[in-house]
Amino acid sequence: MRKLYDIDSIRCFKCGEEYFFPHGPGRVYYYSLVEIESSMDRLEYKDLISVIIKPVWCFDCEAASVAEDIPTIREFEHTYKAVSDGVEIEVPFCSSNIPVKESQEILKSYISWKMNRVAGEKCLHCGGANFLTITEEMNLIHDSCEDGVFCHRLAARGPFNGPIYARVYSADGEFKLEGNANYSHVSVNK
Numbered sequence: 001m002r003k004l005y006d007i008d009s010i011r012c013f014k015c016g017e018e019y020f021f022p023h024g025p026g027r028v029y030y031y032s033l034v035e036i037e038s039s040m041d042r043l044e045y046k047d048l049i050s051v052i053i054k055p056v057w058c059f060d061c062e063a064a065s066v067a068e069d070i071p072t073i074r075e076f077e078h079t080y081k082a083v084s085d086g087v088e089i090e091v092p093f094c095s096s097n098i099p100v101k102e103s104q105e106i107l108k109s110y111i112s113w114k115m116n117r118v119a120g121e122k123c124l125h126c127g128g129a130n131f132l133t134i135t136e137e138m139n140l141i142h143d144s145c146e147d148g149v150f151c152h153r154l155a156a157r158g159p160f161n162g163p164i165y166a167r168v169y170s171a172d173g174e175f176k177l178e179g180n181a182n183y184s185h186v187s188v189n190k
């Protein structure tokens with residue numbers, strides 16, 4: 001079962017340069033399962049699913065970034081079976097407070113989204129596909145200083161009190177709009 005990534009930045013061991021992931025804390029990423037129209041001023045959560053994200057080094061952004069992480073249908077099916085068996089999952093959503101039936105419905109939405117998904121994974125900042133996934137095992141070399149290597153800086157997660165911003169993408173991973181995440185819906189920033 002997948003785990004949530006909890007990395008705020010990466011920092012070079014040698015020169016100390018630190019690269020933060022874009023969009024800052026309190027940012028959530030969604031796919032819209034309905035066509036986005038410019039007249040919309042709110043999006044209901046029933047029409048949104050969370051984007052599964054992973055930390056990357058994006059060669060187009062020339063920076064640390066986040067990209068879509070798209071599991072296979074088989075992987076979603078394994079996750080579906082797990083929640084049906086009462087196992088708690090963290091990805092693509094935390095199921096601990098959600099009834100099994102509702103978790104199953106959400107996973108069905110992911111499976112049908114995945115079946116219609118055409119494009120490959122994209123950088124959530126620039127939309128490009130020219131990136132390298134950052135894993136904790138890899139030695140990512142800092143190009144601008146000889147043999148400098150990055151290390152991960154874990155996120156210092158406390159309760160986040162600021163406003164939560166939602167970045168909303170099409171089902172195919174194109175950035176569409178930004179809004180404020182409210183309790184019941186996302187209100188679109190005009």
Ligand SMILES: [Zn+2]
Pocket residue numbers: 012013014015016017142144145148149
């Ligand atoms: Zn360096």
Ligand SMILES: [Zn+2]
Pocket residue numbers: 058059060061062065123124125126127128
């Ligand atoms: Zn990028």
